Amino acid sequence: MNGAKVEKKALKLGYMPLSDCLPLLVAQQQGFFEQQGLKVELQQEVSWSNIRDKVIVGHLDGAHMLAPMILASSIGLGGLKKSLITAFSMGLNGNALTVSNSLHRELFELNTTEFDQASTMKQLIEQRKAQKLPALVFATVYPYSCHNLQLRDWLASADIDPDKDIDIVILPPSQMVDHLKLQHIDGFFAGAPWNSVAILQGHGHCLITGMEIWQNAPEKVLGVTLEWAEKNPECHHAVIRALYQACAWLEQHAEQALPLLQSHLSLNSPLIDQECLIPAITGEYIFDNNQEKSKAPGTLVFNRSMANFPWLSHGQLICSQMKRWHWLPPSIDSDELVANCYRPDIYRQALASQPLSDEILPENNFLQDHLATL
Amino acid sequence: MKPARVMLVDDTPTRSAILEQALLDQGLIVVCRLESAQGLIKNVEVHQPDIIIMDLESPDRDTLENMTVLNQHNPKPVIMFSDEDDSQIIAQAVQAGVSAYIVDGLNPSRVKPIMDVAIARFREYQALKNELKQTRDQLADRKVIDKAKGLLMKTRGLDEEQAYHAMRKMAMDQSKPIVDIAQNILSVMELLAP
Numbered sequence: 001m002n003g004a005k006v007e008k009k010a011l012k013l014g015y016m017p018l019s020d021c022l023p024l025l026v027a028q029q030q031g032f033f034e035q036q037g038l039k040v041e042l043q044q045e046v047s048w049s050n051i052r053d054k055v056i057v058g059h060l061d062g063a064h065m066l067a068p069m070i071l072a073s074s075i076g077l078g079g080l081k082k083s084l085i086t087a088f089s090m091g092l093n094g095n096a097l098t099v100s101n102s103l104h105r106e107l108f109e110l111n112t113t114e115f116d117q118a119s120t121m122k123q124l125i126e127q128r129k130a131q132k133l134p135a136l137v138f139a140t141v142y143p144y145s146c147h148n149l150q151l152r153d154w155l156a157s158a159d160i161d162p163d164k165d166i167d168i169v170i171l172p173p174s175q176m177v178d179h180l181k182l183q184h185i186d187g188f189f190a191g192a193p194w195n196s197v198a199i200l201q202g203h204g205h206c207l208i209t210g211m212e213i214w215q216n217a218p219e220k221v222l223g224v225t226l227e228w229a230e231k232n233p234e235c236h237h238a239v240i241r242a243l244y245q246a247c248a249w250l251e252q253h254a255e256q257a258l259p260l261l262q263s264h265l266s267l268n269s270p271l272i273d274q275e276c277l278i279p280a281i282t283g284e285y286i287f288d289n290n291q292e293k294s295k296a297p298g299t300l301v302f303n304r305s306m307a308n309f310p311w312l313s314h315g316q317l318i319c320s321q322m323k324r325w326h327w328l329p330p331s332i333d334s335d336e337l338v339a340n341c342y343r344p345d346i347y348r349q350a351l352a353s354q355p356l357s358d359e360i361l362p363e364n365n366f367l368q369d370h371l372a373t374l
Numbered sequence: 375m376k377p378a379r380v381m382l383v384d385d386t387p388t389r390s391a392i393l394e395q396a397l398l399d400q401g402l403i404v405v406c407r408l409e410s411a412q413g414l415i416k417n418v419e420v421h422q423p424d425i426i427i428m429d430l431e432s433p434d435r436d437t438l439e440n441m442t443v444l445n446q447h448n449p450k451p452v453i454m455f456s457d458e459d460d461s462q463i464i465a466q467a468v469q470a471g472v473s474a475y476i477v478d479g480l481n482p483s484r485v486k487p488i489m490d491v492a493i494a495r496f497r498e499y500q501a502l503k504n505e506l507k508q509t510r511d512q513l514a515d516r517k518v519i520d521k522a523k524g525l526l527m528k529t530r531g532l533d534e535e536q537a538y539h540a541m542r543k544m545a546m547d548q549s550k551p552i553v554d555i556a557q558n559i560l561s562v563m564e565l566l567a568p
Contacts, residue, residue: 143440169437170439
């Protein structure tokens with residue numbers, strides 16, 4: 001299509017083996033990258049840190065990235081300082097809190113109707129303190145992640161101090177279920193499909209989904225360095241168009257994508273089968289070991305509700321939450337940081353000539369609803 | 375000046391043993407060698423390393439990264455290459471598959487020699503591994519070629535040299551490696567076998 005124009009044909013894009021990497025897999029399998037004149041190699045990575053470092057040093061042209069990571073790296077939090085940007089959101093939602101069977105039982109015994117409320121968790125934590133029991137341990141996937149922010153937000157809604165009243169540890173998503181099973185942790189807040197895996201294998205219960213904490217929450221984005229974007233604008237546009245097409249395709253054919261997803265996710269995780277992938281992709285409820293209906297652990301939104309637009313308000317939401325936990329130095333101007341990292345202008349340029357561009361491009365770069373949770 | 379204290383996290387014990395020896399030869403102290411992140415944070419507190427060197431392909435890197443945020447619990451935040459000017463050494467490190475976490479306080483001028491040693495050893499190990507793989511592949515290729523040659527000799531009544539030449543000609547005509555031709559012969563013969 002626009003093959004002759006791209007500055008660089010052969011691209012290497014990184015991803016973590018999670019359900020929300022699907023837009024990349026689909027764009028490759030359905031030939032959407034190729035139609036844009038790109039020859040893309042997808043590279044599976046083992047850690048978010050690797051994704052960030054490889055993008056920063058240029059071993060990857062771009063990657064499936066945690067939205068808060070873009071902001072954190074741009075000011076040098078947690079690693080090398082390098083301006084990263086995103087002009088494409090790979091989708092919304094997908095996260096959930098799954099707790100061990102024993103914690104679930106304790107919460108249920110404390111309050112049968114509101115066992116899934118943060119207030120019941122608070123009550124249990126106070127009770128455990130009085131009994132001099134060790135603090136509960138919750139795992140999440142990366143310090144600068146929406147997972148961590150959503151978990152902390154939920155805990156804080158019942159006056160639980162996530163830095164003092166519980167322990168938060170970081171584990172790779174693929175290790176969550178094993179650690180839960182071995183009772184190293186009492187719960188985890190992770191993305192699809194790991195909540196479903198824990199539930200279906202009978203090691204835990206989904207207590208609350210990310211959607212219940214932040215409605216249509218930002219999650220993964222396409223991350224590139226500012227330097228790369230400035231050097232390869234047409235190429236960046238082409239990637240965005242291919243991914244947009246993949247997300248729109250997924251909205252219609254989610255079920256068809258299950259075997260593709262399974263083949264990539266099961267490469268390094270024997271726990272993955274197609275059944276555990278279904279809930280996040282199709283929204284179908286699953287049943288736990290006692291044949292009781294479980295919460296759908298966070299259905300992914302790939303394209304509808306303007307899910308792919310890099311809303312400045314999503315950046316603002318993440319920034320304000322990072323400020324809340326004193327992760328951002330007070331000298332940082334949030335508006336400026338968001339404006340540097342979130343680039344709706346690039347998204348608009350990439351998709352301006354698409355059919356129905358009126359419908360896929362919002363009027364404003366900001367949506368007040370995103371900040372309603374604050 | 376006290377020698378720097380190094381902690382190694384690598385699930386490949388052979389490689390970390392090689393690196394440990396190289397670091398000891400430089401007069402550094404290797405305080406601890408771990409094969410996984412199990413007990414990582416506790417070990418950092420106990421051993422108080424100045425620098426942590428970790429296999430880039432370890433899924434446990436994210437666990438260690440959390441220590442950069444956990445400064446309330448740990449007085450020594452760990453940051454990988456805090457200086458933007460280090461970008462060249464970082465690119466080299468990523469290429470070689472090494473990541474490093476420098477505990478606040480260690481002078482950057484003391485980091486570079488340590489990283490140079492780690493990068494060199496990781497590269498060396500990779501080269502060794504590649505060489506071993508190449509040798510193994512060659513041996514495996516050799517076996518396939520010999521088997522196909524034997525089969526041709528038996529079914530076509532050729533001598534060894536004729537059989538080999540037949541395969542080599544086919545390889546040249548089809549511009550394919552001879553091992554592929556041998557593999558094809560074996561597959562076809564198997565298919566036709568009574």
